[in-house]
Amino acid sequence: MKPTIVIVGRPNVGKSTLFNRLTKTRDALVADFPGLTRDRHYGHGKIGTKPYLVVDTGGFEPVAKEGIFHEMAKQTLQAVDEADVIVFLVDARDGLTAQDKLIADKLRKTGRPLFLAVNKSEGMQRAVITAEFFELGLGVPLAISSAHGEGVRELVELMLEDFPEEEDEEKEKHPKIALVGRPNAGKSTLVNRILGEDRVIAFDQPGTTRDSIYIDFERNDKRYTIIDTAGVRRRGKVFEAVEKFSVIKTLQAVEDANVVVLVLDAHEEISEQDAHIAGFIVESGRALVVAVNKWDGLDQYQRETIKSAIDRRLGFLDFAKFHYISALQGTGIAEIFKSIDTAYAAAMCKMPTPRLTRILIDATTQHQTPKVGAFRAKMRYAHQGGSNPPLIIVHGSAVDKVPASYKRYLERIFREAFELQGTPLRVQFKQGANPFEGRARAPLTDAEEKTAHRKRMRGRKLYGKK
Numbered sequence: 345m346k347p348t349i350v351i352v353g354r355p356n357v358g359k360s361t362l363f364n365r366l367t368k369t370r371d372a373l374v375a376d377f378p379g380l381t382r383d384r385h386y387g388h389g390k391i392g393t394k395p396y397l398v399v400d401t402g403g404f405e406p407v408a409k410e411g412i413f414h415e416m417a418k419q420t421l422q423a424v425d426e427a428d429v430i431v432f433l434v435d436a437r438d439g440l441t442a443q444d445k446l447i448a449d450k451l452r453k454t455g456r457p458l459f460l461a462v463n464k465s466e467g468m469q470r471a472v473i474t475a476e477f478f479e480l481g482l483g484v485p486l487a488i489s490s491a492h493g494e495g496v497r498e499l500v501e502l503m504l505e506d507f508p509e510e511e512d513e514e515k516e517k518h519p520k521i522a523l524v525g526r527p528n529a530g531k532s533t534l535v536n537r538i539l540g541e542d543r544v545i546a547f548d549q550p551g552t553t554r555d556s557i558y559i560d561f562e563r564n565d566k567r568y569t570i571i572d573t574a575g576v577r578r579r580g581k582v583f584e585a586v587e588k589f590s591v592i593k594t595l596q597a598v599e600d601a602n603v604v605v606l607v608l609d610a611h612e613e614i615s616e617q618d619a620h621i622a623g624f625i626v627e628s629g630r631a632l633v634v635a636v637n638k639w640d641g642l643d644q645y646q647r648e649t650i651k652s653a654i655d656r657r658l659g660f661l662d663f664a665k666f667h668y669i670s671a672l673q674g675t676g677i678a679e680i681f682k683s684i685d686t687a688y689a690a691a692m693c694k695m696p697t698p699r700l701t702r703i704l705i706d707a708t709t710q711h712q713t714p715k716v717g718a719f720r721a722k723m724r725y726a727h728q729g730g731s732n733p734p735l736i737i738v739h740g741s742a743v744d745k746v747p748a749s750y751k752r753y754l755e756r757i758f759r760e761a762f763e764l765q766g767t768p769l770r771v772q773f774k775q776g777a778n779p780f781e782g783r784a785r786a787p788l789t790d791a792e793e794k795t796a797h798r799k800r801m802r803g804r805k806l807y808g809k810k
Contacts, residue, residue, distance in 0.1 A: 353433035355403025522601035629733035631687035687766025
């Protein structure tokens with residue numbers, strides 16, 4: 345099993361930068377102000393033949409008793425409980441602070457292997473900058489630079505020294521589920537309800553989640569990865585640079601997922617922004633499940649109003665399954681997972697070429713392609729061109745003249761035949777090449793020339809020509 349390295353420290357000491365360095369990714373958002381990271385963020389890394397799991401945490405403020413910083417501290421302590429090794433990160437430029445001493449006291453009581461790393465030490469004398477941190481009593485401080493990579497490899501080798509070498513386990517494919525929606529729709533609450541623990545911060549304030557948090561878990565002996573994302577507001581209301589990056593990370597999470605759960609707030613009007621988010625999911629070709637959250641507490645009139653608004657604004661999501669749930673109360677969660685499994689199976693389904701071709705021939709027999717001018721498209725065969733979303737490629741002649749209405753007819757026929765619930769389906773036409781176009785005519789042999797000459801002469805005699 346991979347050892348788990350947890351990075352802990354007060355705000356703005358460079359924990360996310362070190363996380364990105366250890367995972368060789370840019371998964372964690374990085375900005376030059378405190379409090380950017382709020383939830384636990386997991387990533388995988390490897391040095392030599394030793395793989396490891398690394399956890400980025402929010403700025404640790406152990407004295408916070410309420411508010412967002414208290415929730416962040418709870419997340420950090422939960423990560424520490426899971427740790428095999430703790431990296432306590434301090435800032436060389438700020439020097440030793442009273443908050444560093446409080447954190448050191450907390451971490452010392454955990455009994456976990458603890459390494460003190462003095463970050464932002466580039467261009468400075470290591471012996472000088474580490475001297476004052478001996479006061480913490482956590483062993484020899486190690487001077488590093490997360491941004492430039494100085495001393496990071498030595499730190500990792502020292503942390504993993506007592507762990508055996510392991511080969512990476514072969515990764516089996518399993519569904520990745522992204523939860524997206526507007527701010528404060530209840531995405532983080534739904535994640536916590538699914539996992540059965542307070543895994544991410546759920547706070548009654550829009551914009552609590554800033555990064556896309558990937559979480560591996562098992563449910564009914566099946567593996568999943570769930571992605572909690574930042575809320576997406578209208579472009580005109582996004583002002584902070586960090587929020588812009590959060591939106592980008594959300595869109596990247598949609599493209600990285602297999603199934604997207606669009607979370608709508610039943611207490612808010614179904615808006616154009618909800619339709620824009622849904623449209624991006626469909627354009628990305630991702631399987632989709634819609635969860636209308638906060639359904640509890642609404643009277644019958646309000647429920648009918650919301651359903652009418654959904655039919656009006658989200659009518660193009662007719663392939664997706666809608667669920668009316670309460671993430672806070674936990675109602676409807678099991679049904680969502682049934683739809684997720686169904687949508688994932690549909691998105692990844694295999695469609696044999698012989699069956700696709702038979703369905704195509706039956707469809708064109710029942711309803712011929714419309715005639716456009718002097719041409720009528722002839723469709724010869726079909727095969728699968730990809731998955732997630734399923735792509736069907738139809739070969740034939742004059743298929744470039746097939747109208748969009750007939751294309752939608754074929755999509756419906758294929759969807760019903762393969763029972764593709766919950767995933768977009770794409771049909772693509774491919775024009776057959778003319779086998780004689782562009783071929784150079786080979787010169788005739790003497791015998792062929794004589795035969796051609798005799799045919800021409802017989803033709804002249806037949807029509808009375810000399």
